[in-house]
Amino acid sequence: MSVTDPLIKDLKGFVQHFLTLANENVKIVDNDFYFVSFAQTLEKIFNKGIIRQQNTKYFNRTIDPYVWMVSLAKSNAEANLTYSSCVENVRIRKDIQSNDGRFRLLIKYCLARRIVHVPVELLVKTREVHYLYSTDSIIGDEILSEIFLSALKPVSKIPFIFKLTNSSFLDCTWYIPRILDFELVPCKNLGISVSFSQERAVIVDVQPNSVAAEYAGIKIGDVLDKLNGIQIDSSTKGRLGEIMKRNKSKPVSIKIVKAYDTDSNSIFEPIEKLFKELKIDVALVKRQYCDNKIEKTTTSSSSVSGFAVKYLAKMCVGSLGSVRQIQKALKCLKDNRSFDDITTIERFAVNVGLEIGEMGLKLRDKEKAEVVLEHSYMKISACGNIPSMPKLFGYCAGEENCDVADRFCCYIFEASTNEHSETILQSIGQGFHRTHYAV
Incomplete structure (x- = not known):
């Protein structure tokens, strides 16, 4: 036998x-x-x-x-x-x-x-x-x-x-992701924010006009694998700024694990599991890779989703982006009260769709389907309303990430119902209270 x-x-x-x-x-x-x-x-x-x-x-x-x-x-x-x-x-x-x-x-x-x-x-x-x-x-x-x-x-x-240096995800699969190595110009910060899950630092924001934004290969959803030769995992939480300073005035080297494979039009499976834990929208990640012309065509021909609200005003509220500043702005708008720290007021009456995503907020004009306002949660410092005006609400956002910004603006809206206003505020609050780390 x-x-x-x-x-x-x-x-x-x-x-x-x-x-x-x-x-x-x-x-x-x-x-x-x-x-x-x-x-x-x-x-x-x-x-x-x-x-x-x-x-x-x-x-x-x-x-x-x-x-x-x-x-x-x-x-x-x-x-x-x-x-x-x-x-x-x-x-x-x-x-x-x-x-x-x-x-x-x-x-x-x-x-x-x-x-x-x-x-x-x-x-x-x-x-x-x-x-x-x-x-x-x-x-x-x-x-x-x-x-x-x-x-x-x-x-x-x-x-x-074999690519024997590509081993970061061998803990969970035999398949390997695409890896990109960058050497960036000397800088104090890269302009990215990461959130940690299962020892991985997932990029959740790339600031426009930042050093990182100049490199098309760095996208939201990618994993920051190495920074200046240091392996990035949960042990480096809170030390990313320190790692940057070690190479002061020198080029910054980073190693990025790509989340999205353009050939297969799919997300690398182990990274997709991280998205679920961090509540990152897979569609948002994929949309970054769409051709601009295709994206514009799709946007203009589709209906506007999100909460139906009216965009009422934008006010410069100075160096503080607190709930108190939002309350001042609401009183300024409705009661015509004046405050020393509210220097500029722009009034609107635009019907928009407020899309509350995993990375931030986006408002589209209901008629033109154009984006009229967009902020990542990293820039939003507060949101709130006044009990006497429950349908009105607002949020403050900085010109930079709110932890370093020194100028804030308050954006005021009117919801269709009191319940919608409360739901929107709760959703925004959950978004900008998530813990991220700036690099």
Whole structure:
């Protein structure tokens, strides 16, 4: 009776496919569908039947494939220098958080150096294999492990071409995103704001006319992966300004993970999950990549959505953007009262649609469908109304992000009902109270 396993059968099929491509001088790359399927099969084999909890009289330890692969390179005299070098290259990386991610990168290194069979070969020669794998595994079975090895050895003939520096998302997938490296002009701040989720710094705002805005490759939804060579994760929260200052008067280097793939018209799946946690609108991210002409045509021909409100006034309220300034502006508008710090008043009577998005507010003229006003939450400092005039409401926004702005304007509107006014204020308040970090 033949001894086999479906995973080995699948693995042999992939290897045969790759050998055919190799004969045609076709290189295998990271996001090749067959490579990802092959890699996932390989990972299943390495994990099948592994005895994760190692308990002895003297210690307890948790084992996974990456742990024993590293241990082999350190303790086994037969481990060749190439394999040891692969292990060291992975060990020093700071952009991977989990052993799953480190295992995937180590497999890629071994495939690229054509030695992926070496760790398995070293392990099956030792007695430790029976402590690490159960008998119903592939690697722990004497016969199946030999069949597995015989299937792996031909892989050394396959030319894999990997981007081994692109590893930030190997913790959650074998697929890699598009990476862009920029060297920006020396500056005090880049003009971007990020919000953190699952150790990732997602760009939630790009200020117009800022240094970052000059580079078309930097968009809302992208992930700030590195800043001046420093890996950006939750440990750098609140220290981004400090990291910028370290390279004062020098070009700023940043590494960006692109959220959107223009070829497939899709969001990189692990980043899309971050969007859900941060409540970022996927449609908004995609819209940034639309051709301007197409966007204008779509805008002019579509109906205006959002809350139906009347845009009444814009008032310059000085250096404070507080709720008190909004209340002063409302009294100034309705009661014709004057205040020293309200210097300029522009009155309107425009019917608009107030769109409350994940990144900010946008108002479109009901008749022309043109954008008449737009503010990100980073610029909005306060919103409010007066109980005696419940249908009227307003918000204050700075010329720059509100934490650094020294000039604010108040924008006044009239809602169709008291309930709509209250709902709008609650929605705006939720938006600008989200925690973001400026860079």
